[in-house]
Amino acid sequence: MSSERPHTAEIASVRETLAELGNPWQAAETRMSRLPDDWRAARLGVPAPTDEEIAERAGQPSAMAAAARAAVGQSVSAMHAPGVSLPAAFDLRNVGGRGYVTGIRDQGGCGSCVAFGVLASIESTAAYTRGAAGLALNLSESHLYHVHAKARGYTCASGSWPDDLYSDCVTKGVTFEDYFPYSDAGAGTLNADWPNRLAKTAGVTNLTGNPAAIKQHIYSYGGVVSCFVVYNDFFHYKTGVYKHTTETVAGGHCVALIGWDDAAGCWIGKNSWGTGWGDGGFFRIAYGDSFMEDYPGARPTVFGCTSVSLRAWLPAQRALRLFATANDANGWAYLENYGWAHLAGGSHTTTTKLAELTHARASGHTVSPFINGAELSSVLVAD
Amino acid sequence: MATPVARKTRKPVRGGAEATQAPPEPMAPAGPETPPPMPTAMIGTAAVTTGRDVSAPMPPALDEAAGLSAVAVGWVYNRAITHLWSYDASTGVWVWVDGIGWKRLSPTSEFGHSHMTVLATVATDRNLAVDYHEDAAGQIDQLLV
Numbered sequence: 001m002s003s004e005r006p007h008t009a010e011i012a013s014v015r016e017t018l019a020e021l022g023n024p025w026q027a028a029e030t031r032m033s034r035l036p037d038d039w040r041a042a043r044l045g046v047p048a049p050t051d052e053e054i055a056e057r058a059g060q061p062s063a064m065a066a067a068a069r070a071a072v073g074q075s076v077s078a079m080h081a082p083g084v085s086l087p088a089a090f091d092l093r094n095v096g097g098r099g100y101v102t103g104i105r106d107q108g109g110c111g112s113c114v115a116f117g118v119l120a121s122i123e124s125t126a127a128y129t130r131g132a133a134g135l136a137l138n139l140s141e142s143h144l145y146h147v148h149a150k151a152r153g154y155t156c157a158s159g160s161w162p163d164d165l166y167s168d169c170v171t172k173g174v175t176f177e178d179y180f181p182y183s184d185a186g187a188g189t190l191n192a193d194w195p196n197r198l199a200k201t202a203g204v205t206n207l208t209g210n211p212a213a214i215k216q217h218i219y220s221y222g223g224v225v226s227c228f229v230v231y232n233d234f235f236h237y238k239t240g241v242y243k244h245t246t247e248t249v250a251g252g253h254c255v256a257l258i259g260w261d262d263a264a265g266c267w268i269g270k271n272s273w274g275t276g277w278g279d280g281g282f283f284r285i286a287y288g289d290s291f292m293e294d295y296p297g298a299r300p301t302v303f304g305c306t307s308v309s310l311r312a313w314l315p316a317q318r319a320l321r322l323f324a325t326a327n328d329a330n331g332w333a334y335l336e337n338y339g340w341a342h343l344a345g346g347s348h349t350t351t352t353k354l355a356e357l358t359h360a361r362a363s364g365h366t367v368s369p370f371i372n373g374a375e376l377s378s379v380l381v382a383d
Numbered sequence: 384m385a386t387p388v389a390r391k392t393r394k395p396v397r398g399g400a401e402a403t404q405a406p407p408e409p410m411a412p413a414g415p416e417t418p419p420p421m422p423t424a425m426i427g428t429a430a431v432t433t434g435r436d437v438s439a440p441m442p443p444a445l446d447e448a449a450g451l452s453a454v455a456v457g458w459v460y461n462r463a464i465t466h467l468w469s470y471d472a473s474t475g476v477w478v479w480v481d482g483i484g485w486k487r488l489s490p491t492s493e494f495g496h497s498h499m500t501v502l503a504t505v506a507t508d509r510n511l512a513v514d515y516h517e518d519a520a521g522q523i524d525q526l527l528v
Binding site: 321322323324325326327328329330331347348350351354355358359361362 | 488489490491492494495496497498499501502504505508509511518522523524525526527528
């Protein structure tokens with residue numbers, strides 16, 4: 001066996017174990033498999049738990065799995081939820097034929113996974129709570145990690161925690177990717193206009209240790225960020241429902257959970273290791289496994305948010321519906337890739353905006369909107 | 384592109400004379416070409432109206448059988464507006480709803496009346512279906528095009 005390909009022996013060993021277990025998942029050579037151990041570890045950006053912390057959680061996996069399964073049928077009251085009770089399976093990538101999960105990203109050789117997990121959950125919530133599958137929000141992990149997290153003293157080597165980074169998304173906000181494109185080294189410059197191209201979150205909710213609450217949140221508001229323990233075989237995951245086959249811990253990692261499947265007994269996760277790992281960058285992991293619902297230690301590690309406000313110009317899109325009432329300044333537009341937006345600025349500007357928007361609606365011209373919170377502040381209609 | 388002007392965010396308040404009814408919450412449309420969902424349950428309350436001005440002119444009869452329509456109170460879906468009529472008052476616009484008859488746009492506020500007139504005009508011009516809400520006086524107080 002070639003010394004340049006030590007992972008082939010690793011994968012063979014994992015496959016052997018999986019075969020004994022009935023092949024619940026498939027191991028294959030992934031882009032992570034090919035990395036040396038220290039490069040793999042560099043991508044694990046959650047401080048690893050101690051052996052004692054893991055030992056203290058011995059009964060947790062089975063308890064979490066039971067709680068996750070028991071949640072089916074639980075009533076749901078949130079406005080955005082597509083049903084009134086938790087279904088046995090749900091996947092934000094396909095809700096009535098529409099997807100609310102943004103593309104797979106690649107964190108590169110930096111322990112910035114928490115920024116990727118947090119922003120994956122925010123991007124999902126922004127689209128899902130608006131019923132706007134085409135929103136295609138792409139927020140800047142560089143801004144969140146190399147600026148906000150750095151200000152807290154976090155580095156690529158130190159890793160970070162989702163409560164801190166979510167807090168920054170509430171108080172400071174995160175700009176769009178095109179204003180500070182991601183580089184694992186933190187290279188590049190933040191666009192000085194970033195306060196005018198910003199997403200801020202509200203309603204951040206701690207869901208740690210409560211599988212039913214995690215499901216409720218995903219179903220009602222979109223994806224959640226979660227930390228878990230990475231065992232050495234996880235790097236070779238290709239498809240299926242992952243359950244760790246080794247007790248060798250590589251470190252801690254952070255991802256977004258975007259759905260579940262009770263029949264298979266698993267969560268559906270979105271990773272940040274590019275599309276060359278896992279099932280196109282996604283994975284399924286057994287309920288309770290790897291402490292996904294409650295990371296060993298005292299710190300809460302599963303969070304979601306209930307709303308995302310934007311302040312930015314959005315791409316040109318159609319105004320599909322217009323709405324007005326007998327009240328003074330109550331005009332609304334339903335933008336194809338955003339959803340309903342209230343026309344800002346009072347009675348006179350509502351009149352002028354409605355004039356522009358009715359023209360666009362009737363002629364098929366697209367509208368470039370400047371969104372400020374839930375308000376449509378400016379409208380550009382052009383050929 | 385012009386620099387956007389910061390504006391104070393204003394959250395719609397529902398109910399009361401100063402209410403700003405929000406449009407129906409959009410559920411996930413079925414496909415990219417599918418328009419947002421029809422209004423379902425009324426969100427908020429209807430605008431408070433001043434009632435019919437009995438001294439105001441009435442629109443001309445277009446359909447003797449239909450005449451002035453009965454009050455529906457609530458949402459009416461997927462209708463066509465085929466005629467517009469106005470008289471010399473700032474809130475004097477009526478619309479002819481195909482198959483139903485003349486409906487006055489609520490005179491609750493001049494601006495609101497104008498906004499609904501703009502929508503009714505484009506609906507007529509482009510043959511766009513409308514959904515509308517009638518208040519207790521049988522006037523249209525919410526219009527979705």
